[in-house]
Amino acid sequence: MATLWGLAVRGICEFDGKYLLLKIRSKSAHDAGRWEIPGGKVKKCEYFDNALKREYLEETGLEIDVDTLLNVVRRDYTACKTNEEVKSIQLIMKVTCDSDEVTISEEHDDYGWFSLDEVNEMIEKGLLTPPAAEAFEK
Template sequence: MSIMWGLTARGICEYNNKILLLKIRSHSVHDAGKWEIPGGKVKKCEFFDDALKREYLEETGLEIDVDSLYNVVRNDYTACKTNEEVKSIQLIMKVTCQSDEVTISKEHDKHGWFSRDEINEMIENDLLTPPAVNAFKK
């Protein structure tokens, strides 16, 4: 079985010194109930910044500007539909938004704006996805 490589773009959005995280729905196959940085897969022939803007809008209802590279992490997983091994490179970008009015998609149960200290506590309590933990352990 061949290994697939994927690209994911995620955005750390700070607003009023708080960072936006989304809680993955409780019946999800991967990382159910854990908090993650908004974003998602980059489609074939799509620029990663366009993918990040698309995913952010879908997941949060927020329009963002992509500012800078924050971190790069790798996340290996088994694809639910095909059972293929996937090695995902995740570009973690710093992004800005003009509002904290979030409307989440069906992919998530809730959202929250958290301080760095709260995020560190969430990491200690194993409440974040592995890519989010690695992204914040910069």
């Protein structure tokens, strides 16, 4: 079977010196209870900046502007529905928004705006998903 490659895009949003993270719901099959950067999979024939705007709106209720590429991380996983092995490339973008009032989706249990020091503490304690930790470490 051929290797599947997936593309995801995530956005690091800074507002008043704090960064937005979402807590993955406790019933999730992957990384339950860990914190992640908002974003998700790019659909077929979708530009990745539009995918990020769509995912941000779905997950946070925020409308964003995509500024620049910050990082690229890779995460390999097994797809829940098909049991296929997927190699995922995640583009980590810097994004901006005009508000810090977040409305989370059912994918998440909580959200927070954290200082860089708080984010680094969370990384040390293993509270972030591996891609989120890697995105902030570079």
